[in-house]
Amino acid sequence: MRVLITGSGGQVGLDLIPFLQGRGAEVVASDIVPRPEACAPDVPWEHFDVTNVTEVRGVLERVKPDVVYHLAAILSARGEEIPHVAYAVNQTGTYNMLEACRLLGVPKFIYTSTIAAFGPGLPDPVPNEVSMRPTTMYGITKVAGELLGEYYRAKWGLDFRGVRFPGLINAGVPGGGTSDYALHMYTTGMKRGAYESFCHDDTRIPLMYMPDAVRALVDLADAPRERLRRSVYNIAAMSPTAGEIAESVRGAIPGVQLTFESDPLRQAILDSWPKALDDSAAREEWDWRHEYDLTAMTADMIPKVRAMLDRGLL
Ligand code: SER
Numbered sequence: 001m002r003v004l005i006t007g008s009g010g011q012v013g014l015d016l017i018p019f020l021q022g023r024g025a026e027v028v029a030s031d032i033v034p035r036p037e038a039c040a041p042d043v044p045w046e047h048f049d050v051t052n053v054t055e056v057r058g059v060l061e062r063v064k065p066d067v068v069y070h071l072a073a074i075l076s077a078r079g080e081e082i083p084h085v086a087y088a089v090n091q092t093g094t095y096n097m098l099e100a101c102r103l104l105g106v107p108k109f110i111y112t113s114t115i116a117a118f119g120p121g122l123p124d125p126v127p128n129e130v131s132m133r134p135t136t137m138y139g140i141t142k143v144a145g146e147l148l149g150e151y152y153r154a155k156w157g158l159d160f161r162g163v164r165f166p167g168l169i170n171a172g173v174p175g176g177g178t179s180d181y182a183l184h185m186y187t188t189g190m191k192r193g194a195y196e197s198f199c200h201d202d203t204r205i206p207l208m209y210m211p212d213a214v215r216a217l218v219d220l221a222d223a224p225r226e227r228l229r230r231s232v233y234n235i236a237a238m239s240p241t242a243g244e245i246a247e248s249v250r251g252a253i254p255g256v257q258l259t260f261e262s263d264p265l266r267q268a269i270l271d272s273w274p275k276a277l278d279d280s281a282a283r284e285e286w287d288w289r290h291e292y293d294l295t296a297m298t299a300d301m302i303p304k305v306r307a308m309l310d311r312g313l314l
Contacts, residue, residue: 002026004065006050006097007072009033011172012112012165012213016069017043019214023222028063031072038172038313050093056100067108067221070097076116076269078176079138090141098148102156110221111149111162113232115206115273116178117142125276128234135272146232153231161220162232166277169297170210171304173314178269181242182207185249185258186298187314190305194257199267201243201260204275208237209292209301216288223286233282237290238297239275248298 003020007013008029017039020027029039030046039045046063048055050072060068072093079086094111101109118126119133132143149160167179171187174180181197188195216235240248246258282288292300308314 001066002028002064003067003069004028004030004046004059004063005069005071006030006093007070008045009036009039010071010073011168011170011174011177012210013071014038014172015170015210016071016214016217020069020218023218028065030059050096051088053096053100056096057104060100060104060106064104065106067110068097068101068106069110069112069217069221070094071112073112073142074138075175075177076136076138077178077180077266080136080265080269083137086137087141090138091144094141094145095148098152098158098160101158102152106158108159108221109149109152109161110217111145111160111232112217113142113146113162113164114139115164115166115277116269117146117164118274120272122274124274125236125278126234126274127278128230128281136269150231159225160231161223161228163216163220163282164232164234164277165213166206166208166236168208168210168213169301171301171308171314172210178266179205179207182245185245186301186305187308189249189256189258190253190302191309191314193255194259196259196261197242197246198263199242199260199270200262201246202241203267203270204239204241205270205273206236206239206275206277208235208290209297211300212237212290212292215291216282219288220282220286227285229285230281233285233288234277234279235282235288235290236277236279238293240294244294248294252298252302
C-alpha cells in the first residue's frame with residue numbers, strides 16, 4: 001500500500017512515518033519544510049504547499065497514493081497569531097487535498113481533527129456527536145474539515161475517516177500548539193533543568209502519548225468500512241492536570257524546577273476545550289484502546305527524551 005503523508009515534518013508525522021513502514025506501507029513523506037534531521041534519509045520527501053492547487057495535484061499525480069494521511073495544519077496558539085495563514089493552510093489546504101483526491105481517484109483520506117474542534121460549555125466527557133462551536137481559527141477550520149470530508153464521502157464516495165486527537169506528547173519538537181506545555185515539562189525540563197508552564201497548575205485537558213496516537217490513526221485507516229457508522233471519532237487516553245504532570249516529571253527528573261505562570265490568551269484557549277472525551281464509539285466500532293496512562297508515558301518517554309537530546313535533536 002502506497003501512502004502519502006502531508007505535514008510530515010511535524011510532531012505527528014515524524015512518528016507516523018516509521019510506524020506505517022513497520023506495518024508494511026510504502027511511505028512518501030511531504031511538507032512545505034525541508035526534510036528534518038529526525039527523518040530517515042531513505043524516505044522519499046515531496047516538497048509542496050497544500051494551499052497551492054497546482055502543487056497539490058502535481059504531488060498526487062506523481063505519488064498516486066492509495067491513502068492520504070492529511071496532517072498539514074497550523075495549530076491553535078500559532079493560529080491565533082496568524083489567523084489568515086491558519087485559514088489558508090487548514091481550510092483551503094484541506095479542501096485542495098480533498099478535491100485533488102476526488103479528481104485523481106485517491107480512494108482513502110485520513111484526517112486529523114482535535115479537541116480544539118469543541119467549544120466551551122459542553123459536558124465532560126464530551127460525546128462524539130455534539131454541537132461544535134469552537135472559538136479559535138484552528139478549531140473552526142478543523143470542524144469545517146470534518147464536515148467537508150463527510151460531504152466528500154456522501155457525495156463522491158471518498159473513504160474519509162478521522163480522529164479527534166487530544167493534546168499529543170512525545171520526545172519531539174511541538175509546533176505552536178496550546179497543549180505544548182505538557183510536552184515541554186519533559187523536553188525543556190530535561191534540557192534546561194527548568195520549565196515554566198503557561199497555564200495554571202489545575203488546568204486539565206485530554207492528552208495522549210504519541211505511540212497511542214499514531215496507532216489510532218493507522219488502526220482507523222485499516223478498520224473494515226462496514227463496521228464504521230460515522231466518519232470522525234473522539235479518542236481518549238488520560239486527562240491529568242498540569243500539576244499532576246509536573247509531579248510525574250519531578251519523579252523522573254530529580255531536581256527539575258517546574259513552575260506555572262498563566263498566559264491569558266493561551267489559558268483562555270485551554271479553558272474553552274473539554275476536560276475529557278467520550279471515546280466509546282471508537283472503542284465499539286474499531287476496537288480502539290489506549291495503552292499509556294501518565295505513569296506509563298513518563299516511564300517510556302524519559303529515556304527517549306534523553307536519546308533525542310544526546311543526538312542534538314531537541
Ligand atoms: N495540540 C493542539 C493544539 O494545542 C490541539 O489539537 O493546538
